Amino acid sequence: MYNILVIDDEQAIGTLLAKVLSKYGYHVETALDGLEGIRKFDESNYDMVITDIRMPGLDGNDVIKHIRQSKKRLTPVVGLSGTPWLIDKKNFDAVLTKPSSIKTIIDTVNRNIKQH
Numbered sequence: 208m209y210n211i212l213v214i215d216d217e218q219a220i221g222t223l224l225a226k227v228l229s230k231y232g233y234h235v236e237t238a239l240d241g242l243e244g245i246r247k248f249d250e251s252n253y254d255m256v257i258t259d260i261r262m263p264g265l266d267g268n269d270v271i272k273h274i275r276q277s278k279k280r281l282t283p284v285v286g287l288s289g290t291p292w293l294i295d296k297k298n299f300d301a302v303l304t305k306p307s308s309i310k311t312i313i314d315t316v317n318r319n320i321k322q323h
Contacts (some may be wrong), residue, residue, distance in 0.1 A: 209320050210252065213237045214244030214270060215259040215287065220305070224257065224312070231313055241265025245273050253282060255320045257303070260288040271298045283319045 211233050215221040221237035228235045236251070238244035242265050244258060256274060260267035271284050275298060286294050289305040296302055300319045303312060 208232060208234050209254040210234045210236070211316070211320075212244060212247055212251075212253045212256045213258075214239075214241060214256065214262075214267070216240055216262040217259070220259070220287075227309055227312060228316065231316075233316070241267065241270045244270055248274060248279070248282075249277070252279070255283045255285065255316065257285045257287055257316075260286050260294055261290070268295070268298075285315060285319060 211228055213221050213224045213235055216239055218239060221239070225235040225237055236247060238247050241262055245265065248256060258267040258270045267286055274280060274282055274284055283300040286299040286302045287305060288294055288302065291302050291304045294302055301315050303315055
């Protein structure tokens with residue numbers, strides 16, 4: 208089973224993604240902000256991270272910077288944003304827009320997830 212970390216300051220979105228991904232066989236943990244997400248990322252092993260871009264405090268760009276500078280820098284990271292045109296896509300493995308269909312979410316995860 209693959210482990211995915213979902214970071215989003217909107218609890219409803221994190222919960223929804225966790226339910227959808229769990230239904231498709233993924234184990235999902237959530238974090239409500241970038242700082243909590245970075246802490247969880249450092250303390251556990253995840254096969255993928257899905258992070259919102261615009262969050263108070265540490266945002267998704269801070270999260271991706273931390274991941275890419277860590278020993279686990281090859282972990283696939285999917286950016287999640289209502290304003291995807293503002294994302295510097297070169298650091299992310301994929302970008303999902305808010306809202307996205309369940310099919311698009313699952314296809315993106317399946318296409319980008321890797322085993323450690």
